[in-house]
Amino acid sequence: MFGLFQRKPKETAKFEVRFLPANTTLQIEQGSNLLEAALRHGMPAPYNCRVGACKTCQIKVIEGRPKSLMEREYVFSRQEIEAGTYLACQTAVHSDMVIAWDNSEPDGAAKVGARLLEVRPMTARIHRVRLQLDAPLSWRAGQFARLQPFELDITARSYSMIAAGHHADIVEFDITHYPDGALSSWIVDPANAGKPLSIEAPFGDFGLDETGSDTSLPLLCIAGGSGLGAIGGMIGTCLDKFSGSPTARPVVLVYGARDQKEIYALDELQRRAEAAQIPLSVNVVLDREPAGSSWAGRRGYVAEHLTDILAEAARHNDRFRLPASAWHVLLCGPTPLVDSAIATLRQAGMHPDQMSFDKYEQGVAATTAAVI
């Protein structure tokens, strides 16, 4: 307790700890705190609270006998404990070990409990919904999750996740409220805050696959209604990643909505693009804006305007003046919008390989694969 005899520097044993998936090995002194040792050696170890509460530093011990500095039951289920799950910030090294940071790419979907944390109206119909997960998950921006409130007797509905999550326990969606829609009415109701639901994620491979592609080529993003959540999340990720780079992907965004009241999040994206010095051309097409209103912009369906929008973008910025084959296209939103836009783009000479999409088809889950 008092460590009265700490004075004499004692020769302490060192142990070999191998970290996966990086496969780095460190020599760590007996009794050292694993997270502190990893950080001291410059490992990019994830952490936050350092008291054993947030689980950001979760690891799997594959070999070795560590000492947990807390009762793991505070944060882990029996199965997780048996599977060797520890918190790096609450682990002391007492033997050679092999550990895996639990932040590697997800290899499949998992189903966990969650609570409805917060609902923020973005427009009259579209709401940003935030869930608190009971156990962390990892996903890429654009992948979707299947949600099922415990108190509703319905099959799970699918929703695209905004922004990527690495071992995260908060997830956000933009959800359109259909007054007679079972799940959407439930989830946008603030009275349900705190209530439990199950979430299964991640699904789908919708998103920007940058492996082997030239990241200076332009990106065409087409979003319908709440599909702007996922699309905006992906654009945001690009902006952050390539901020300030003169060769960063320039982006044309086309947003299809009912009327002016459904316009949201666009100013913020524009502001971020300006800060990141990345060209972003934002175009809005409204299909139910009352005739004779103040709206001077485009009216009708997105598909009808695409060719014109691309031509106009090319007139304004050289970096958009490229052949159809140079573009990468992301589409996300209601099925008719996605289908008609794809048809137009194919007529304009684009190939299905250039496109990735998610259709908000009712009741249908896995839709992404590029079979057109």
Next chain:
Amino acid sequence: MYKYFKHSYLTCFIVPSAAMTVFLAPQWAFLVPVAIILINALVDILTPPDRSVPSYSQHWVLDSMVYLYVPIVSLYMFSLMWIVSPGDLLGLSAALSSLVPVNLLAIKQEAGLGGMIASTIAVGYVLSSNHLYAHELVHRTTDKVAMLIGRYLLAMTGDAQFSISHVYSHHRNVGTDLDSATARRGESVYAFFIRSSLGQYRESWEVESQRLANSGKPLLSLHNRVLTGLAMTAAIYVLWYLAAGLLGVAVYTFVIVLAKFLFETVNYIEHYGVVRVPGSKVEPRHSWDCDSRMSSNALLNLSRHADHHANAHKRYWELEAVDTSLQLKYGYIGTIVVAMIPFWWHRFAAPQLAQWDRNSASPEEKILAKQANQLSLNPILMRGND
């Protein structure tokens, strides 16, 4: 050498003198809080800030300042029990008068009701520092002795649950709506006291239910640490009842409420109005910080709160003062006084929060801050939104 004693004021000086005052001059005991407030406020205002982080080789000395506090504060609580008890409880006065020429019983009888009231206030006031010492101990989750002693100190003020909610809920959720112990913008310290105290019990209960479910143990059993904490408090209540009957029970209840209220005032000023996106990294900007000398020395560097949350693994003597935009420039004790006068508090805190929103908040936090200002219904904060 002095550096080893810079955190010893409460243990070595303040609590022993307070106990002596209660025994020897109970009718003057109301001067205990007055003197503490004056000394703290004056030193904080008149001396330069203390931002030093000495390095120590003898950690046991610093630890013993924490552990020694426990018997001394127990004796202090006993002093009040003795004052409130009808006669010469445990024959203390008789035993003492055979050694030294003082008659405690006569002093107590002469002080009468006034002495009892003054002593109750004095003890309730000082027992608020139990949370301070317990806080250092209950963060040492590996050390069973530290945990037990920390929980005993908390149980003395009816709040052993703090050992659970503080670590597993407050540290995880600070600055978000999920945390009861973060004061909302516009909330007065009095509303906060009720919401935070009850909320922390709810959070501990949730954490404990989860832990017991994970360990396969029944919720309603002696494994439940919320319940065992309450049982410790109940046992102390029994001692009070045996010593002083229902009057003892009433006096002890008052002590608990006063001590807890004062500590919640500390909670209040530590994170008032801070917003953070749930799950995002806890940074120094998510706490109010204070580099006043007496506050950090006497209060085991609790005032260096920004560093405590951002680097919660540090022992109290390792904490650093941080220049965040939220500074408690009157020191802790001075600020507690300000916090108790909501009119004054809002004038003190709102401009700093507005500055935080402008200069320190992340883009997402700026949005949350705007919403918090709107919800605060406080004109000064709402003006910041225009």
